[in-house]
Amino acid sequence: MFNSDVMFSSKTDLHATPQDFFNELNSEFTFETDVCALPENHKCSIFFTPEMDGLAQDWRGVCWMNPPYGRTIGEWVRKAYESSLNGATVVGLLPARTDTKWFHEYCYGKAELRFVKGRLKFGDATNSAPFPSVVVIWRPVTQSEKEAA
Template sequence: MHTANKLVTLPASRLGVHSSSATPEWETPRALFEELSAIYGPFTLDPCATQDNAKCARFFTRETDGLTQPWDGKVFMNPPYGRAIGKWVSKAYEESRRGALVVCLLPARTDTRWWQDYVRRGYVHFLKGRLRFGAARHAAPFPSAIVAFGRFFSD
């Protein structure tokens, strides 16, 4: 991760790569996931996970490609933050129209096409400050938002 034009060395851990700019995968902070679970109830699917950072018992990895799988139940999505993020947000919106509740952790990039086309259709909550993902030593270089698509339900 770059901060003020200096390279920051992350601590060696199995999660360090998920917090660097070398990957589009940013591990969801555990406390945030637990808070969202308390609000929305237990999540049943994590469609954008790795073996090491999955937040749900049922999850899809890059190999099982969550973009091509059906989603149902209560879905927690922290998508890869690269160029494909628009595809993930579109998928979240479309799966909510099929009955899933999809709660997304997204960078607050209000000027992007995917934000304008899909996020504005959901329930948006901007997070205060900047998140610290995974084992990162520093907070993210961008603000974040929680976006929920679908009908809110409990069970």
């Protein structure tokens, strides 16, 4: 039995990226911008806070994205996909919700998927997350790939 009050509450909307997990990905990708961060937990020297509204910013270069996991997650995933169409590489840490519209429209068949073995512990949590995670990698799309799509 799962606790829907915890799993779907606004208290769990933000999940601080585990530092070791980020470090491993950063050694592979060398991130330039954290597109949705809080001042106290940003992972890159360039970062967008909620006040800056990362969805309204232009994402360039190599971006790290651990978005809020609430109702707006689809907007973040769409922005990541669209940013790859415009030349950015975006690596996102997402809940593995393979049944959602956003997963099928912007991840499946459009990005590299790396399913995380086990459950992550976010931030200062003592317990693992109640959901599986996936790392989604949107790479820049070439002109010929755009035309074929």
